[in-house]
Amino acid sequence: MRLRLPQGFATFLITAALTALAGLCALGGATVLERAGGWRTRLAGEMTVAIRPAPAGTSDAEVTRAAEILAGTRGVAEVRVLDRRRVAGLLAPWTAGARGPDLAVLPRLIAVDLDGRAPAQRQGLADALSAAGIGAIVDDHQGWRRAALDLRRQAAAPVLGGLAACLAGLAAAGSLAVGREAERSQQALRTRLRLGESPGDCVRSLLLSCLPELGLGALTGGLIAAALGLASGLATPGANAATLAQPAVILAAATALCALVAGTLALVTALRRTRDMEP
Amino acid sequence: MHGEAGAGKTLLMAMAGLALRPGAGKIQLFGLDPWGASGQGRARLRRRLGLVFQDLSLIDNLTVAENAALPMRIAGVRPEVLRRDVGELLTWMGLAGKAAARPGDLNHDERQRLAVARAVAGRPEILLADEPVGWMGPEAAARVLRLLLQLNRQGMTLVMASRNPDLAPAPQKLELVRGRPRSEARP
Structure with missing residues (x-):
């Protein structure tokens, strides 16, 4: 029917x-x-500083000193030192889930929130750390911001x-x-x-x-x-x-x-x- | 207007009734050029005409009463006046008993009477009727012609096309031969 x-x-x-x-x-x-x-805006408002690991491991004192230098730099609003466990979590995809003593060789990360009115530049932070003799990589999240922009376009x-x-x-x-x-x-x-x-x-x-x-x-x-x-x-x-x-x-x-x-x-x-x- | 089949009576009536647009030449209606007017203007001119088409053009999904009332409805006549007038008209046309029927339920004689009823319902200034009684019996034909002539006496201009030159008394007659008045037709 x-x-x-x-x-x-x-x-x-x-x-x-x-x-x-x-x-x-x-x-x-x-x-x-x-x-x-929103993701792009948040990424633009912060940077991540990775302290290069020393062969014997990075000491907490060195990380604290780096954080103090960053906090005193113009254009920085707040500095947060990420503990080893948090770093291990963040880097887990690249470290295949390293545990215990392996964590000591991971770089230490410091999250830097920038002052929204006059944000610090990547080179400024790198120079400040270099002047204090601290080996570090400053990541201004350009790659992620580009990815966010691409996501919008796509x-x-x-x-x-x-x-x-x-x-x-x-x-x-x-x-x-x-x-x-x-x-x-x-x-x-x-x-x-x-x-x-x-x-x-x-x-x-x-x-x-x-x-x-x-x-x-x-x-x-x-x-x-x-x-x-x-x-x-x-x-x-x-x-x-x-x-x-x-x-x-x-x-x-x-x-x-x-x-x-x-x-x-x-x-x-x-x-x-x-x-x-x-x- | 009279002439043999194929002389052009229906074509001329359709053009005069603004149902066909002429390919050449000019039509004037009430002193106006209908094809130079807007669609709205042409609609206003059409409302001043009453048409009896040879193909009758009844609307199958409307009742007899609704078909007859259509020109009045289009003209915006009040419903109570419309009901009364259509009732009277259908009675005159001998269709009062079939008011609720559909055109498909009527025989051709009745359908033709309904077409005439619809054409005169809007009290037109000019009635163009193409073979208005062609399919009717003698009694019904006489009755319908009497109504048309009575409306003519009341002021409505009546133009009828027929093969019968003696269908009704007319002050003016036009004989068509192969699309032209006899006086202009080539032998």
Whole structure:
């Protein structure tokens, strides 16, 4: 037995699915861009100093001296010496999980938070340590910042592409829905135009027969995206009403954009089909 | 307007009724150029016309009463006036008992009467009727012609096209031969 969907149900389903996808795309894209931006900002606000390990191991006194020199350098807000265990954790991917005596040969790391108003330069910190006879490498996180920037660029293309594909699909759905309705009621519309109905009224009646399913589809898609977004947002540690406000605005804007695109193409098609039908 | 089949009566009526756009030449309606006007302007001109098409052009998914009421609905007539006038009109046309039927349920005679009812429902200034009684029985045809002539006496301009030159008394007659008035037709 063949399943026959009610008139307009397919339009509703397609609109809902594409709006949900567009909403999730916008939401995911905004999250990636925001996280990458935040990561980059944080990386730009700090440097990491690695004290070269001496053959007999680096003494705590030398590390403390280096930290004091760094703290006294202009443009440094705060200095934090990372203990050996923390360093071992950070370097675990490169040290294959070294334990016990092996930890002594690892470099000691000092995290330097820069003064946001006049941050110290990498060379300035390196010079200060060198002048005190401390062998150290100062990492200003350029590589990581570049990676964060690349992530933003790389994430933007698929997000925009996905969003554009969804909007193109919605435009097609709006156009096809009106086209199908115009085809179905062609005889009635032609007669009404011949009897003096204004083209504007014909366009209105064509739109009224399609806009409910398009609008309802967009609304349903928006709600589906909101439900999925909310579920993943609430699962994120530290989520609260304030952090969920921005995604809600993005989702509402994406849903409105979807409805606008589908509605605009429906209007354009209705105008064109009515013009074609008028003698 | 009369002439043999293929003389161009239907074509001329369709162009006069703004259902067809002429490829050449000019049409003036109420002193205006309809094809130089906007779509809205043309719609206003069409509302001043009543049309009986040879193909009847009834809307299948509307009832008989809704079909007859269409010009009044388009003109924005109040629903209570519309119901009353359509009721009277359908009674006059002998279709009162079929008000709720669909055009597909009517025979051709009844469908033609419905087309005439719809054409006069909007109280047009000019009625263009292409073979308005062609498929009707003699009794129904006489009744419909009586109505049309009565409306003509009340001020409505009546243009009828038929193969029968003696269909109705007319102050002006035009005979078409191969698309031209007989006086201009080449022998």
